[in-house]
Amino acid sequence: MRRIYIPLIVSLLAAVSCKDFSFISFGEEPLAVVGRKSLYFSDVKDIFSKGMSREDSLSLLQAHVDSWVKTQIKIREAEELFADDEDEFEALMESYRNSLLIYNYDRSLSERVDTSITNAQITDYYNRNKEQFRLVGPVAKARILAFPSDYRQAGNLRRMISSSSKEDYADLVDIADKSSFYFKEYTDGWHYFRDILTDIPFREKDFDAFLKRGKLYEYKDEDAGVIYLMSVQAYRNTGEYIPVEMIVPTIKRAIVNRRRADFIKSREDSLYAAAVRSRHVTLNIDTSAIVRPEPASLPRNASPEAAEESRRRPENEAPERERVDSTRERGAEDTVD
Numbered sequence: 001m002r003r004i005y006i007p008l009i010v011s012l013l014a015a016v017s018c019k020d021f022s023f024i025s026f027g028e029e030p031l032a033v034v035g036r037k038s039l040y041f042s043d044v045k046d047i048f049s050k051g052m053s054r055e056d057s058l059s060l061l062q063a064h065v066d067s068w069v070k071t072q073i074k075i076r077e078a079e080e081l082f083a084d085d086e087d088e089f090e091a092l093m094e095s096y097r098n099s100l101l102i103y104n105y106d107r108s109l110s111e112r113v114d115t116s117i118t119n120a121q122i123t124d125y126y127n128r129n130k131e132q133f134r135l136v137g138p139v140a141k142a143r144i145l146a147f148p149s150d151y152r153q154a155g156n157l158r159r160m161i162s163s164s165s166k167e168d169y170a171d172l173v174d175i176a177d178k179s180s181f182y183f184k185e186y187t188d189g190w191h192y193f194r195d196i197l198t199d200i201p202f203r204e205k206d207f208d209a210f211l212k213r214g215k216l217y218e219y220k221d222e223d224a225g226v227i228y229l230m231s232v233q234a235y236r237n238t239g240e241y242i243p244v245e246m247i248v249p250t251i252k253r254a255i256v257n258r259r260r261a262d263f264i265k266s267r268e269d270s271l272y273a274a275a276v277r278s279r280h281v282t283l284n285i286d287t288s289a290i291v292r293p294e295p296a297s298l299p300r301n302a303s304p305e306a307a308e309e310s311r312r313r314p315e316n317e318a319p320e321r322e323r324v325d326s327t328r329e330r331g332a333e334d335t336v337d
């Protein structure tokens with residue numbers, strides 16, 4: 001049954017725009033009724049935004065009420081359609097409720113776990129699980145410089161970008177800055193080599209082979225009149241261990257997740273032990289009843305083959321000799337008759 005109280009909706013709109021519902025006595029007259037379910041204004045008062053016009057408020061309220069009514073009608077139809085499966089639905093609902101309770105309980109326990117992690121703990125975890133951390137592609141630290149191909153000090157730039165001297169590096173940065181050369185640093189951390197190459201034309205296909213072969217790469221763009229230099233400061237090839245610096249967040253999450261799992265299990269074990277001690281839990285498992293039946297006894301001088309045959313023979317199957325003797329006895333009885 002559907003009843004929607006339009007006059008009440010209209011009368012409420014005078015207060016909707018200012019969000020003043022103090023004059024309304026919630027819970028007295030429902031906006032809509034479907035069967036035994038009722039929708040009250042207190043259930044929908046939060047759908048309105050401050051400053052909405054009466055027309056917009058009425059439209060929004062009407063749409064919300066209609067949606068609620070349609071939902072309740074569909075639920076009633078489904079209840080009638082699946083009435084025979086009510087027990088199954090109840091079991092599913094109970095299972096879902098229990099799962100939801102346990103999930104929220106475990107989450108509340110997880111929030112108590114210490115999430116502070118030291119560098120020593122990170123290093124220890126990394127060393128114990130290094131085999132899990134293998135590179136799927138090479139990584140490197142590098143510098144890239146681009147300058148006009150007619151620059152007279154090109155040779156000096158090649159030397160400085162490959163140098164490990166702090167003075168050479170400072171001079172290189174100064175020249176690039178004053179001459180407005182393109183200069184990009186990839187030395188603040190490890191980067192996948194493919195990402196570094198987005199800043200320079202690169203013709204090599206085998207990244208690993210290139211990194212093993214040399215530290216300086218040069219490409220001259222004849223059309224643009226530009227020389228590109230890339231100096232590789234450090235690298236690790238595919239299959240080598242991932243540098244620990246690249247996976248610190250991953251390791252931290254793994255450590256915290258392990259702590260949470262251990263804490264939850266410890267709490268479960270503690271609750272279980274306490275419940276057993278207080279006799280809130282009764283265990284009625286008779287392990288003595290779970291016994292494999294003994295095989296039929298055999299003569300002491302029985303061979304191992306005979307013992308194996310007896311073990312495999314179904315209980316209702318008599319030995320061949322017994323069947324033969326039984327047949328002879330029945331034949332003798334027939335002769336006597």
